[in-house]
Protein backbone atom coordinates (compact mmCIF):
# COMPACT_ATOMS: atom_id res chain seq x y z
CA UNK A 1 0.00 0.00 0.00
CA UNK A 2 1.21 3.50 -0.56
CA UNK A 3 2.71 4.51 2.77
CA UNK A 4 1.37 8.01 3.23
CA UNK A 5 -2.12 6.84 2.42
CA UNK A 6 -2.23 4.55 5.42
CA UNK A 7 -1.56 7.34 7.80
CA UNK A 8 -4.37 9.67 6.77
CA UNK A 9 -6.80 10.46 9.56
CA UNK A 10 -10.51 10.58 8.85
CA UNK A 11 -10.33 14.37 8.74
CA UNK A 12 -7.48 14.23 6.27
CA UNK A 13 -9.44 11.77 4.18
CA UNK A 14 -12.42 14.09 4.17
CA UNK A 15 -10.12 16.86 3.05
CA UNK A 16 -8.79 14.57 0.32
CA UNK A 17 -12.34 13.97 -0.87
CA UNK A 18 -12.78 17.73 -1.17
CA UNK A 19 -9.57 18.01 -3.11
CA UNK A 20 -10.83 15.38 -5.56
CA UNK A 21 -14.12 17.28 -5.89
CA UNK A 22 -12.26 20.48 -6.64
CA UNK A 23 -10.17 18.74 -9.29
CA UNK A 24 -13.28 17.23 -10.89
CA UNK A 25 -15.08 20.57 -11.12
CA UNK A 26 -12.00 22.43 -12.35
CA UNK A 27 -10.87 19.93 -14.94
CA UNK A 28 -14.28 19.42 -16.52
CA UNK A 29 -15.01 23.14 -16.58
CA UNK A 30 -11.61 23.74 -18.18
CA UNK A 31 -12.31 20.97 -20.71
CA UNK A 32 -15.75 22.37 -21.40
CA UNK A 33 -17.17 18.86 -21.48
CA UNK A 34 -17.24 15.66 -19.45
CA UNK A 35 -19.28 14.13 -16.65
CA UNK A 36 -18.68 15.91 -13.35
CA UNK A 37 -21.93 14.78 -11.70
CA UNK A 38 -21.15 11.11 -12.40
CA UNK A 39 -17.65 11.62 -11.01
CA UNK A 40 -18.76 13.47 -7.90
CA UNK A 41 -21.11 10.75 -6.66
CA UNK A 42 -18.15 8.33 -6.61
CA UNK A 43 -15.70 10.52 -4.69
CA UNK A 44 -16.02 8.84 -1.28
CA UNK A 45 -15.51 5.34 -2.67
CA UNK A 46 -12.49 6.38 -4.72
CA UNK A 47 -11.04 8.36 -1.80
CA UNK A 48 -11.47 5.42 0.56
CA UNK A 49 -9.86 3.01 -1.91
CA UNK A 50 -6.89 5.13 -2.95
CA UNK A 51 -6.16 6.98 0.29
CA UNK A 52 -7.91 5.02 3.02
CA UNK A 53 -5.46 2.13 2.94
CA UNK A 54 -8.01 -0.21 1.37
CA UNK A 55 -6.18 -0.86 -1.87
CA UNK A 56 -2.60 -1.98 -2.26
CA UNK A 57 -1.04 -0.09 -5.12
CA UNK A 58 2.23 1.61 -5.95
CA UNK A 59 2.26 4.79 -8.04
CA UNK A 60 5.94 4.15 -8.82
CA UNK A 61 5.18 0.67 -10.10
CA UNK A 62 1.69 0.77 -11.62
CA UNK A 63 1.94 -2.71 -13.16
CA UNK A 64 3.14 -4.40 -9.96
CA UNK A 65 1.57 -7.85 -10.42
CA UNK A 66 0.42 -8.16 -6.80
CA UNK A 67 -1.39 -4.82 -6.75
CA UNK A 68 -5.08 -4.54 -6.05
CA UNK A 69 -7.03 -3.31 -9.05
CA UNK A 70 -9.63 -0.61 -9.45
CA UNK A 71 -11.60 -0.93 -12.68
CA UNK A 72 -13.90 1.95 -13.51
CA UNK A 73 -16.61 0.26 -15.53
CA UNK A 74 -18.62 3.50 -15.71
CA UNK A 75 -15.76 5.01 -17.67
CA UNK A 76 -17.41 8.38 -18.23
CA UNK A 77 -16.73 9.14 -14.54
CA UNK A 78 -12.98 9.02 -15.21
CA UNK A 79 -12.28 12.54 -13.89
CA UNK A 80 -12.62 11.15 -10.35
CA UNK A 81 -10.05 8.48 -11.21
CA UNK A 82 -7.65 10.94 -12.83
CA UNK A 83 -7.94 13.16 -9.77
CA UNK A 84 -7.13 10.22 -7.47
CA UNK A 85 -4.23 9.00 -9.62
CA UNK A 86 -2.72 12.49 -9.72
CA UNK A 87 -3.12 12.95 -5.96
CA UNK A 88 -1.60 9.52 -5.39
CA UNK A 89 1.43 10.48 -7.48
CA UNK A 90 0.92 8.60 -10.72
CA UNK A 91 1.37 11.84 -12.67
CA UNK A 92 1.64 15.56 -11.88
CA UNK A 93 -1.51 17.24 -10.59
CA UNK A 94 -1.05 19.97 -13.21
CA UNK A 95 -1.73 17.41 -15.94
CA UNK A 96 -5.35 17.24 -14.80
CA UNK A 97 -6.00 20.45 -16.71
CA UNK A 98 -5.13 18.66 -19.98
CA UNK A 99 -8.30 16.54 -19.68
CA UNK A 100 -9.80 15.77 -23.09
CA UNK A 101 -7.22 17.87 -24.96
CA UNK A 102 -5.46 16.68 -28.08
CA UNK A 103 -2.27 14.81 -27.19
CA UNK A 104 -3.20 14.28 -23.53
CA UNK A 105 -3.44 10.71 -22.22
CA UNK A 106 -6.25 11.94 -19.99
CA UNK A 107 -8.87 11.08 -22.57
CA UNK A 108 -12.61 11.54 -22.21
CA UNK A 109 -12.87 7.88 -21.18
CA UNK A 110 -10.11 5.67 -19.70
CA UNK A 111 -7.48 4.39 -22.12
CA UNK A 112 -5.21 1.84 -20.47
CA UNK A 113 -2.69 1.95 -23.34
CA UNK A 114 -1.92 5.61 -22.67
CA UNK A 115 -2.01 6.18 -18.93
CA UNK A 116 -0.32 4.11 -16.22
CA UNK A 117 -2.74 3.34 -13.41
CA UNK A 118 -5.71 2.82 -15.72
CA UNK A 119 -6.55 -0.89 -15.48
CA UNK A 120 -9.12 -1.16 -18.27
CA UNK A 121 -10.23 0.82 -21.28
CA UNK A 122 -13.89 1.47 -20.66
CA UNK A 123 -16.59 3.77 -21.96
CA UNK A 124 -18.89 1.23 -23.50
CA UNK A 125 -20.96 0.47 -20.42
CA UNK A 126 -21.41 -3.06 -19.14
CA UNK A 127 -17.99 -4.65 -19.62
CA UNK A 128 -15.97 -3.76 -16.52
CA UNK A 129 -17.24 -6.48 -14.20
CA UNK A 130 -16.38 -9.14 -16.78
CA UNK A 131 -12.91 -7.65 -17.22
CA UNK A 132 -12.59 -7.70 -13.44
CA UNK A 133 -13.43 -11.40 -13.45
CA UNK A 134 -10.56 -11.93 -15.89
CA UNK A 135 -8.21 -10.14 -13.49
CA UNK A 136 -9.56 -12.07 -10.52
CA UNK A 137 -9.17 -15.43 -12.28
CA UNK A 138 -5.64 -14.59 -13.44
CA UNK A 139 -4.60 -13.50 -9.93
CA UNK A 140 -6.01 -16.70 -8.49
CA UNK A 141 -4.23 -18.83 -11.12
CA UNK A 142 -0.95 -17.12 -10.30
CA UNK A 143 -1.50 -17.43 -6.53
CA UNK A 144 -1.57 -13.65 -6.07
CA UNK A 145 -3.36 -12.24 -3.07
CA UNK A 146 -4.80 -9.28 -4.97
CA UNK A 147 -8.32 -7.89 -4.80
CA UNK A 148 -10.21 -6.49 -7.75
CA UNK A 149 -12.65 -3.62 -7.25
CA UNK A 150 -15.05 -2.74 -10.05
CA UNK A 151 -17.22 0.36 -9.99
CA UNK A 152 -20.49 0.11 -11.91
CA UNK A 153 -23.19 2.76 -12.47
CA UNK A 154 -26.79 2.05 -11.49
CA UNK A 155 -27.91 2.82 -15.03
CA UNK A 156 -25.13 0.59 -16.31
CA UNK A 157 -26.81 -2.28 -14.50
CA UNK A 158 -29.34 -2.26 -17.39
CA UNK A 159 -26.71 -4.05 -19.50
CA UNK A 160 -27.28 -7.82 -19.62
CA UNK A 161 -23.55 -8.48 -19.59
CA UNK A 162 -23.36 -7.23 -15.99
CA UNK A 163 -25.69 -10.04 -14.94
CA UNK A 164 -23.74 -12.59 -16.97
CA UNK A 165 -20.76 -11.46 -14.93
CA UNK A 166 -22.59 -11.76 -11.58
CA UNK A 167 -23.40 -15.35 -12.51
CA UNK A 168 -19.88 -16.23 -13.63
CA UNK A 169 -18.23 -14.67 -10.56
CA UNK A 170 -20.49 -16.81 -8.41
CA UNK A 171 -19.60 -19.95 -10.38
CA UNK A 172 -15.91 -19.35 -9.72
CA UNK A 173 -16.54 -18.17 -6.13
CA UNK A 174 -14.34 -15.17 -6.71
CA UNK A 175 -13.66 -14.10 -3.15
CA UNK A 176 -11.13 -11.60 -4.50
CA UNK A 177 -13.73 -9.59 -6.44
CA UNK A 178 -15.75 -6.65 -5.15
CA UNK A 179 -18.35 -4.77 -7.17
CA UNK A 180 -19.21 -1.26 -6.05
CA UNK A 181 -22.45 0.04 -7.49
CA UNK A 182 -22.72 3.80 -7.58
CA UNK A 183 -26.45 4.07 -7.08
CA UNK A 184 -26.92 7.78 -7.71
CA UNK A 185 -30.44 7.30 -9.01
CA UNK A 186 -29.92 8.84 -12.41
CA UNK A 187 -28.71 7.76 -15.81
CA UNK A 188 -28.47 9.68 -19.07
CA UNK A 189 -32.08 10.45 -19.93
CA UNK A 190 -33.59 10.62 -16.50
CA UNK A 191 -34.10 8.92 -13.17
CA UNK A 192 -33.07 5.28 -13.09
CA UNK A 193 -36.45 4.34 -11.62
CA UNK A 194 -38.16 5.82 -14.72
CA UNK A 195 -35.77 4.52 -17.39
CA UNK A 196 -35.49 0.94 -16.20
CA UNK A 197 -36.19 0.26 -12.56
CA UNK A 198 -34.00 -2.53 -11.23
CA UNK A 199 -34.47 -1.69 -7.57
CA UNK A 200 -34.09 -3.22 -5.16
CA UNK A 201 -30.69 -4.20 -6.46
CA UNK A 202 -29.63 -5.84 -3.23
CA UNK A 203 -31.84 -8.93 -3.34
CA UNK A 204 -31.21 -9.43 -7.06
CA UNK A 205 -27.44 -9.51 -6.60
CA UNK A 206 -27.83 -11.63 -3.47
CA UNK A 207 -29.86 -14.09 -5.50
CA UNK A 208 -26.79 -14.52 -7.70
CA UNK A 209 -24.91 -15.82 -4.67
CA UNK A 210 -23.02 -12.67 -3.79
CA UNK A 211 -22.45 -11.09 -0.40
CA UNK A 212 -24.21 -7.71 -0.53
CA UNK A 213 -23.99 -4.57 1.57
CA UNK A 214 -26.14 -1.51 1.17
CA UNK A 215 -24.67 1.74 2.43
CA UNK A 216 -24.68 5.52 2.22
CA UNK A 217 -22.01 5.91 -0.41
CA UNK A 218 -21.30 9.56 0.25
CA UNK A 219 -20.54 9.00 3.94
CA UNK A 220 -16.82 8.41 4.01
CA UNK A 221 -16.72 6.59 7.33
CA UNK A 222 -19.52 4.27 6.28
CA UNK A 223 -17.79 3.59 2.96
CA UNK A 224 -14.49 2.81 4.67
CA UNK A 225 -16.23 0.33 6.94
CA UNK A 226 -18.08 -1.32 4.06
CA UNK A 227 -14.88 -1.72 2.06
CA UNK A 228 -13.15 -3.22 5.11
CA UNK A 229 -15.99 -5.70 5.44
CA UNK A 230 -15.74 -6.54 1.74
CA UNK A 231 -12.02 -7.16 2.09
CA UNK A 232 -12.68 -9.57 4.94
CA UNK A 233 -14.91 -11.77 2.79
CA UNK A 234 -12.84 -14.19 0.77
CA UNK A 235 -15.13 -17.13 0.08
CA UNK A 236 -17.43 -15.41 -2.43
CA UNK A 237 -17.73 -12.22 -4.44
CA UNK A 238 -18.98 -9.15 -2.63
CA UNK A 239 -21.03 -6.18 -3.76
CA UNK A 240 -21.55 -2.83 -2.11
CA UNK A 241 -24.61 -0.92 -3.25
CA UNK A 242 -23.64 2.67 -2.54
CA UNK A 243 -26.58 5.03 -2.34
CA UNK A 244 -25.09 8.26 -3.57
CA UNK A 245 -26.09 11.69 -4.83
CA UNK A 246 -25.23 12.45 -8.43
CA UNK A 247 -23.18 15.64 -8.32
CA UNK A 248 -22.63 15.21 -4.57
CA UNK A 249 -21.03 18.17 -2.83
CA UNK A 250 -21.87 20.71 -5.53
CA UNK A 251 -24.87 22.58 -6.89
CA UNK A 252 -25.21 19.79 -9.43
CA UNK A 253 -26.78 17.50 -6.87
CA UNK A 254 -29.72 19.84 -6.51
CA UNK A 255 -30.50 20.00 -10.21
CA UNK A 256 -31.91 16.51 -10.39
CA UNK A 257 -32.96 16.78 -14.00
CA UNK A 258 -31.84 15.31 -17.27
CA UNK A 259 -29.50 18.17 -17.97
CA UNK A 260 -27.04 17.44 -15.25
CA UNK A 261 -25.68 14.27 -16.83
CA UNK A 262 -22.57 14.91 -18.88
CA UNK A 263 -22.60 18.66 -18.38
CA UNK A 264 -19.67 20.57 -16.89
CA UNK A 265 -20.35 23.66 -14.85
CA UNK A 266 -19.90 26.97 -16.66
CA UNK A 267 -16.91 28.93 -15.30
CA UNK A 268 -18.90 31.24 -13.02
CA UNK A 269 -20.96 28.40 -11.54
CA UNK A 270 -17.76 26.40 -11.12
CA UNK A 271 -16.15 29.24 -9.16
CA UNK A 272 -19.17 29.35 -6.92
CA UNK A 273 -19.17 25.58 -6.44
CA UNK A 274 -15.47 25.67 -5.57
CA UNK A 275 -15.95 28.43 -3.06
CA UNK A 276 -18.59 26.34 -1.30
CA UNK A 277 -16.24 23.34 -1.18
CA UNK A 278 -14.07 24.66 1.62
CA UNK B 279 -19.13 -33.66 -56.42
CA UNK B 280 -16.79 -33.65 -53.41
CA UNK B 281 -14.35 -30.79 -53.22
CA UNK B 282 -10.74 -31.67 -53.97
CA UNK B 283 -11.72 -34.71 -56.00
CA UNK B 284 -10.83 -33.25 -59.39
CA UNK B 285 -7.33 -32.48 -58.21
CA UNK B 286 -7.00 -35.83 -56.44
CA UNK B 287 -6.72 -34.48 -52.90
CA UNK B 288 -7.21 -36.84 -49.98
CA UNK B 289 -9.91 -35.99 -47.47
CA UNK B 290 -8.35 -34.95 -44.16
CA UNK B 291 -9.57 -33.65 -40.81
CA UNK B 292 -11.76 -30.64 -40.16
CA UNK B 293 -9.80 -27.53 -39.26
CA UNK B 294 -11.58 -27.33 -35.88
CA UNK B 295 -10.28 -30.83 -35.07
CA UNK B 296 -6.75 -29.89 -36.04
CA UNK B 297 -7.01 -26.78 -33.87
CA UNK B 298 -8.25 -28.74 -30.84
CA UNK B 299 -5.45 -31.27 -31.19
CA UNK B 300 -2.78 -28.61 -31.70
CA UNK B 301 -3.97 -26.55 -28.74
CA UNK B 302 -3.78 -29.41 -26.29
CA UNK B 303 -0.38 -30.36 -27.64
CA UNK B 304 0.94 -26.81 -27.20
CA UNK B 305 -0.53 -26.52 -23.71
CA UNK B 306 2.67 -27.49 -21.84
CA UNK B 307 4.91 -25.34 -24.01
CA UNK B 308 2.70 -22.27 -23.54
CA UNK B 309 1.88 -22.23 -19.82
CA UNK B 310 0.17 -18.84 -20.03
CA UNK B 311 -2.49 -20.17 -22.41
CA UNK B 312 -5.97 -20.43 -20.91
CA UNK B 313 -9.23 -21.30 -22.63
CA UNK B 314 -12.48 -19.37 -22.25
CA UNK B 315 -15.52 -21.20 -23.58
CA UNK B 316 -19.18 -20.28 -24.02
CA UNK B 317 -20.71 -23.75 -23.67
CA UNK B 318 -19.54 -24.98 -27.07
CA UNK B 319 -16.17 -26.54 -26.20
CA UNK B 320 -17.20 -29.88 -27.62
CA UNK B 321 -17.97 -28.14 -30.93
CA UNK B 322 -14.92 -25.86 -31.08
CA UNK B 323 -12.76 -28.72 -29.74
CA UNK B 324 -11.28 -26.73 -26.88
CA UNK B 325 -12.68 -29.48 -24.64
CA UNK B 326 -9.51 -31.50 -25.14
CA UNK B 327 -7.47 -28.70 -23.62
CA UNK B 328 -10.04 -28.28 -20.85
CA UNK B 329 -9.77 -31.99 -19.98
CA UNK B 330 -5.99 -31.97 -19.84
CA UNK B 331 -5.65 -28.57 -18.13
CA UNK B 332 -8.84 -28.15 -16.10
CA UNK B 333 -7.44 -25.28 -14.03
CA UNK B 334 -6.70 -23.33 -17.18
CA UNK B 335 -10.14 -23.60 -18.78
CA UNK B 336 -13.22 -21.52 -17.98
CA UNK B 337 -16.67 -22.29 -19.31
CA UNK B 338 -18.74 -19.21 -18.55
CA UNK B 339 -21.95 -20.46 -20.10
CA UNK B 340 -23.83 -19.14 -23.10
CA UNK B 341 -22.66 -15.59 -22.55
CA UNK B 342 -20.35 -14.49 -25.36
CA UNK B 343 -20.09 -10.86 -24.22
CA UNK B 344 -18.96 -11.89 -20.77
CA UNK B 345 -16.65 -14.52 -22.26
CA UNK B 346 -14.77 -12.01 -24.41
CA UNK B 347 -14.41 -9.33 -21.72
CA UNK B 348 -13.18 -11.92 -19.21
CA UNK B 349 -10.54 -12.87 -21.77
CA UNK B 350 -9.55 -9.21 -21.95
CA UNK B 351 -9.03 -9.14 -18.20
CA UNK B 352 -7.01 -12.35 -18.27
CA UNK B 353 -4.81 -10.95 -21.04
CA UNK B 354 -4.27 -7.71 -19.11
CA UNK B 355 -2.74 -9.91 -16.39
CA UNK B 356 -0.34 -11.64 -18.78
CA UNK B 357 -2.37 -14.71 -19.71
CA UNK B 358 -2.88 -15.77 -23.32
CA UNK B 359 -6.59 -16.47 -23.46
CA UNK B 360 -7.96 -18.53 -26.32
CA UNK B 361 -11.64 -17.69 -26.70
CA UNK B 362 -13.52 -20.05 -28.94
CA UNK B 363 -17.11 -20.16 -30.07
CA UNK B 364 -19.00 -20.44 -33.32
CA UNK B 365 -17.72 -17.73 -35.67
CA UNK B 366 -21.14 -16.07 -35.85
CA UNK B 367 -21.73 -15.95 -32.10
CA UNK B 368 -18.22 -14.80 -31.29
CA UNK B 369 -18.00 -12.00 -33.85
CA UNK B 370 -21.62 -10.94 -34.05
CA UNK B 371 -22.76 -11.37 -30.46
CA UNK B 372 -19.61 -10.00 -28.84
CA UNK B 373 -18.55 -7.47 -31.46
CA UNK B 374 -18.45 -4.52 -29.06
CA UNK B 375 -16.71 -6.59 -26.40
CA UNK B 376 -14.02 -7.47 -28.95
CA UNK B 377 -13.74 -3.78 -29.76
CA UNK B 378 -13.56 -2.47 -26.20
CA UNK B 379 -12.15 -5.34 -24.15
CA UNK B 380 -9.65 -6.66 -26.72
CA UNK B 381 -8.85 -4.59 -29.81
CA UNK B 382 -8.83 -1.01 -28.50
CA UNK B 383 -6.62 -1.93 -25.50
CA UNK B 384 -4.49 -4.10 -27.88
CA UNK B 385 -4.69 -7.13 -25.60
CA UNK B 386 -3.21 -10.51 -26.44
CA UNK B 387 -6.50 -12.36 -26.86
CA UNK B 388 -6.81 -15.25 -29.34
CA UNK B 389 -10.27 -15.35 -30.86
CA UNK B 390 -11.22 -18.60 -32.56
CA UNK B 391 -14.40 -18.93 -34.59
CA UNK B 392 -15.43 -22.42 -35.62
CA UNK B 393 -18.38 -23.43 -37.81
CA UNK B 394 -17.52 -20.67 -40.27
CA UNK B 395 -19.12 -20.57 -43.68
CA UNK B 396 -22.04 -22.42 -45.22
CA UNK B 397 -20.27 -25.78 -45.23
CA UNK B 398 -21.65 -26.46 -41.74
CA UNK B 399 -24.67 -27.62 -43.73
CA UNK B 400 -27.84 -28.86 -42.09
CA UNK B 401 -27.92 -26.57 -39.05
CA UNK B 402 -28.66 -23.72 -41.40
CA UNK B 403 -28.04 -19.97 -41.67
CA UNK B 404 -28.46 -19.06 -37.99
CA UNK B 405 -25.30 -21.05 -37.23
CA UNK B 406 -23.27 -20.01 -40.29
CA UNK B 407 -20.58 -17.40 -39.85
CA UNK B 408 -20.56 -15.57 -43.17
CA UNK B 409 -19.85 -12.05 -41.89
CA UNK B 410 -17.08 -12.93 -39.43
CA UNK B 411 -14.02 -12.15 -41.56
CA UNK B 412 -15.34 -8.71 -42.43
CA UNK B 413 -16.11 -8.00 -38.80
CA UNK B 414 -12.74 -9.30 -37.60
CA UNK B 415 -10.83 -7.30 -40.23
CA UNK B 416 -12.65 -4.13 -39.22
CA UNK B 417 -10.82 -3.94 -35.86
CA UNK B 418 -7.60 -1.89 -36.02
CA UNK B 419 -4.64 -4.12 -35.18
CA UNK B 420 -6.44 -7.45 -35.51
CA UNK B 421 -4.63 -10.29 -37.30
CA UNK B 422 -7.04 -12.52 -39.24
CA UNK B 423 -6.24 -16.07 -40.36
CA UNK B 424 -8.24 -18.57 -42.40
CA UNK B 425 -6.28 -21.82 -42.76
CA UNK B 426 -7.11 -24.25 -45.56
CA UNK B 427 -6.53 -27.65 -44.00
CA UNK B 428 -5.50 -29.55 -40.88
CA UNK B 429 -1.74 -29.14 -41.33
CA UNK B 430 -2.06 -25.40 -41.94
CA UNK B 431 -4.37 -25.08 -38.94
CA UNK B 432 -1.90 -26.78 -36.62
CA UNK B 433 0.77 -24.31 -37.74
CA UNK B 434 -1.63 -21.38 -37.58
CA UNK B 435 -2.54 -22.32 -34.01
CA UNK B 436 1.08 -22.21 -32.95
CA UNK B 437 1.73 -18.99 -34.90
CA UNK B 438 -1.29 -17.45 -33.19
CA UNK B 439 0.04 -18.31 -29.73
CA UNK B 440 3.49 -16.93 -30.56
CA UNK B 441 2.09 -13.73 -32.02
CA UNK B 442 1.72 -10.80 -29.61
CA UNK B 443 -1.60 -9.02 -30.05
CA UNK B 444 -5.21 -9.76 -30.87
CA UNK B 445 -5.86 -12.42 -33.51
CA UNK B 446 -8.82 -14.12 -35.11
CA UNK B 447 -8.57 -17.70 -36.37
CA UNK B 448 -11.40 -18.92 -38.60
CA UNK B 449 -12.23 -22.62 -38.60
CA UNK B 450 -14.67 -24.94 -40.32
CA UNK B 451 -16.86 -27.73 -39.09
CA UNK B 452 -16.57 -30.19 -41.97
CA UNK B 453 -13.65 -32.42 -42.91
CA UNK B 454 -11.65 -30.80 -45.70
CA UNK B 455 -9.11 -32.13 -48.24
CA UNK B 456 -5.44 -32.20 -47.35
CA UNK B 457 -3.69 -29.34 -49.11
CA UNK B 458 -0.43 -29.90 -47.25
CA UNK B 459 0.02 -33.65 -46.75
CA UNK B 460 3.75 -33.05 -46.23
CA UNK B 461 3.42 -30.18 -43.79
CA UNK B 462 2.84 -26.49 -44.22
CA UNK B 463 5.26 -23.58 -43.98
CA UNK B 464 2.78 -21.22 -42.35
CA UNK B 465 3.93 -17.70 -41.69
CA UNK B 466 1.44 -15.02 -40.68
CA UNK B 467 1.00 -12.59 -43.57
CA UNK B 468 2.76 -14.71 -46.16
CA UNK B 469 0.72 -16.30 -48.95
CA UNK B 470 1.63 -19.80 -50.12
CA UNK B 471 1.83 -20.48 -53.85
CA UNK B 472 0.38 -23.90 -54.59
CA UNK B 473 0.54 -23.86 -58.35
CA UNK B 474 2.05 -21.58 -60.93
CA UNK B 475 0.63 -20.28 -64.18
CA UNK B 476 0.69 -17.09 -66.19
CA UNK B 477 -2.87 -16.74 -67.50
CA UNK B 478 -4.54 -15.62 -64.24
CA UNK B 479 -4.27 -16.07 -60.46
CA UNK B 480 -6.83 -17.60 -58.13
CA UNK B 481 -6.49 -16.32 -54.57
CA UNK B 482 -8.39 -18.34 -52.00
CA UNK B 483 -8.46 -19.30 -48.35
CA UNK B 484 -10.17 -21.83 -46.11
CA UNK B 485 -11.86 -24.70 -47.89
CA UNK B 486 -11.98 -22.66 -51.10
CA UNK B 487 -8.29 -23.44 -51.58
CA UNK B 488 -9.22 -27.03 -52.45
CA UNK B 489 -11.96 -25.78 -54.76
CA UNK B 490 -9.46 -23.41 -56.39
CA UNK B 491 -7.09 -26.31 -57.03
CA UNK B 492 -9.96 -28.23 -58.65
CA UNK B 493 -10.72 -25.22 -60.83
CA UNK B 494 -7.06 -24.90 -61.78
CA UNK B 495 -7.07 -28.51 -62.94
CA UNK B 496 -10.24 -28.01 -65.02
CA UNK B 497 -8.72 -24.86 -66.54
CA UNK B 498 -5.47 -26.64 -67.31
CA UNK B 499 -7.50 -29.20 -69.25
CA UNK B 500 -8.70 -26.26 -71.37
CA UNK B 501 -5.14 -25.02 -71.81
CA UNK B 502 -5.42 -22.17 -69.29
CA UNK B 503 -2.63 -22.14 -66.73
CA UNK B 504 -3.46 -20.36 -63.49
CA UNK B 505 -1.46 -19.53 -60.40
CA UNK B 506 -3.11 -20.54 -57.11
CA UNK B 507 -2.32 -18.68 -53.89
CA UNK B 508 -3.40 -19.80 -50.44
CA UNK B 509 -4.06 -16.44 -48.79
CA UNK B 510 -4.41 -17.85 -45.30
CA UNK B 511 -3.83 -14.46 -43.69
CA UNK B 512 -6.43 -11.87 -44.64
CA UNK B 513 -4.94 -9.25 -42.38
CA UNK B 514 -2.20 -8.19 -42.69
CA UNK B 515 -2.59 -9.06 -46.35
CA UNK B 516 0.42 -10.17 -48.41
CA UNK B 517 0.66 -7.14 -50.71
CA UNK B 518 3.80 -8.38 -52.42
CA UNK B 519 2.28 -11.69 -53.46
CA UNK B 520 -0.81 -9.91 -54.79
CA UNK B 521 1.15 -7.27 -56.70
CA UNK B 522 3.41 -9.96 -58.14
CA UNK B 523 0.43 -12.07 -59.21
CA UNK B 524 -1.23 -9.05 -60.81
CA UNK B 525 1.94 -8.10 -62.65
CA UNK B 526 2.81 -11.60 -63.82
CA UNK B 527 -0.61 -13.05 -64.59
CA UNK B 528 -2.69 -9.96 -65.42
CA UNK B 529 -5.98 -11.07 -63.88
CA UNK B 530 -7.16 -12.18 -60.44
CA UNK B 531 -10.05 -14.24 -59.10
CA UNK B 532 -10.68 -14.30 -55.35
CA UNK B 533 -12.63 -17.21 -53.85
CA UNK B 534 -13.90 -17.31 -50.27
CA UNK B 535 -16.66 -18.91 -48.21
CA UNK B 536 -18.03 -15.59 -47.00
CA UNK B 537 -20.41 -12.75 -47.81
CA UNK B 538 -19.16 -10.43 -50.57
CA UNK B 539 -18.37 -7.29 -48.58
CA UNK B 540 -15.38 -6.88 -46.31
CA UNK B 541 -13.80 -10.31 -46.63
CA UNK B 542 -10.84 -11.59 -48.61
CA UNK B 543 -12.33 -10.40 -51.91
CA UNK B 544 -12.65 -6.83 -50.68
CA UNK B 545 -9.16 -6.83 -49.17
CA UNK B 546 -7.53 -8.26 -52.31
CA UNK B 547 -9.45 -5.96 -54.64
CA UNK B 548 -8.38 -2.94 -52.60
CA UNK B 549 -4.79 -4.13 -52.64
CA UNK B 550 -4.83 -4.71 -56.40
CA UNK B 551 -6.18 -1.20 -56.93
CA UNK B 552 -3.38 0.21 -54.80
CA UNK B 553 -0.55 -1.79 -56.36
CA UNK B 554 -0.89 -3.19 -59.89
CA UNK B 555 -4.44 -2.54 -61.10
CA UNK B 556 -5.73 -5.51 -63.13
CA UNK B 557 -9.23 -6.96 -63.55
CA UNK B 558 -10.56 -8.83 -60.49
CA UNK B 559 -13.53 -11.22 -60.22
CA UNK B 560 -14.99 -12.29 -56.88
CA UNK B 561 -16.37 -15.70 -56.01
CA UNK B 562 -18.32 -15.80 -52.74
CA UNK B 563 -21.74 -16.80 -51.46
CA UNK B 564 -23.35 -13.59 -52.71
CA UNK B 565 -25.25 -10.93 -50.80
CA UNK B 566 -27.66 -13.35 -49.18
CA UNK B 567 -28.09 -15.89 -46.41
CA UNK B 568 -27.95 -19.54 -47.36
CA UNK B 569 -30.20 -22.35 -46.14
CA UNK B 570 -30.06 -25.80 -44.57
CA UNK B 571 -28.80 -28.66 -46.64
CA UNK B 572 -25.90 -30.98 -47.26
CA UNK B 573 -22.56 -29.16 -47.40
CA UNK B 574 -21.63 -30.17 -50.95
CA UNK B 575 -25.06 -29.26 -52.25
CA UNK B 576 -24.86 -25.89 -50.50
CA UNK B 577 -21.43 -25.06 -51.89
CA UNK B 578 -22.72 -25.86 -55.37
CA UNK B 579 -25.98 -23.92 -54.99
CA UNK B 580 -24.39 -20.87 -53.40
CA UNK B 581 -21.76 -20.34 -56.05
CA UNK B 582 -18.72 -21.93 -54.41
CA UNK B 583 -18.03 -24.70 -56.95
CA UNK B 584 -14.95 -25.28 -59.08
CA UNK B 585 -17.16 -24.52 -62.09
CA UNK B 586 -18.03 -21.12 -60.62
CA UNK B 587 -14.32 -20.33 -60.27
CA UNK B 588 -13.65 -21.56 -63.82
CA UNK B 589 -16.32 -19.19 -65.14
CA UNK B 590 -14.88 -16.33 -63.11
CA UNK B 591 -11.42 -16.97 -64.57
CA UNK B 592 -12.84 -17.05 -68.08
CA UNK B 593 -14.69 -13.78 -67.42
CA UNK B 594 -11.80 -11.97 -65.83
CA UNK B 595 -9.50 -12.88 -68.73
CA UNK B 596 -11.95 -11.26 -71.15
CA UNK B 597 -12.18 -7.96 -69.26
Ligand SMILES: Cc1ncc(C[n+]2csc(CCOP(=O)(O)OP(=O)(O)O)c2C)c(N)n1
Nearest residue numbers: 038076123124125153154155156186187188
Ligand atom coordinates in the same frame (compact mmCIF):
# COMPACT_ATOMS: atom_id res chain seq x y z
C1 LIG C 1 -23.02 0.66 -24.07
C2 LIG C 1 -23.27 2.11 -23.82
N1 LIG C 1 -24.49 2.65 -24.12
C3 LIG C 1 -24.73 3.95 -23.90
C4 LIG C 1 -23.74 4.78 -23.42
C5 LIG C 1 -24.00 6.27 -23.24
N2 LIG C 1 -24.02 6.64 -21.79
C6 LIG C 1 -22.96 7.20 -21.21
S1 LIG C 1 -23.21 7.47 -19.57
C7 LIG C 1 -24.78 6.85 -19.65
C8 LIG C 1 -25.62 6.79 -18.41
C9 LIG C 1 -24.95 5.99 -17.35
O1 LIG C 1 -25.72 5.97 -16.19
P1 LIG C 1 -25.12 5.34 -14.88
O2 LIG C 1 -24.55 4.02 -15.16
O3 LIG C 1 -26.19 5.41 -13.85
O4 LIG C 1 -23.90 6.29 -14.53
P2 LIG C 1 -23.89 7.69 -13.79
O5 LIG C 1 -23.50 8.70 -14.80
O6 LIG C 1 -25.24 7.94 -13.24
O7 LIG C 1 -22.88 7.54 -12.73
C10 LIG C 1 -25.09 6.44 -20.94
C11 LIG C 1 -26.39 5.88 -21.36
C12 LIG C 1 -22.48 4.19 -23.16
N3 LIG C 1 -21.45 4.90 -22.73
N4 LIG C 1 -22.28 2.87 -23.33
Ligand SMILES: [Mg+2]
Nearest residue numbers: 154155184186
Ligand atom coordinates in the same frame (compact mmCIF):
# COMPACT_ATOMS: atom_id res chain seq x y z
MG1 LIG D 1 -26.43 6.56 -12.17
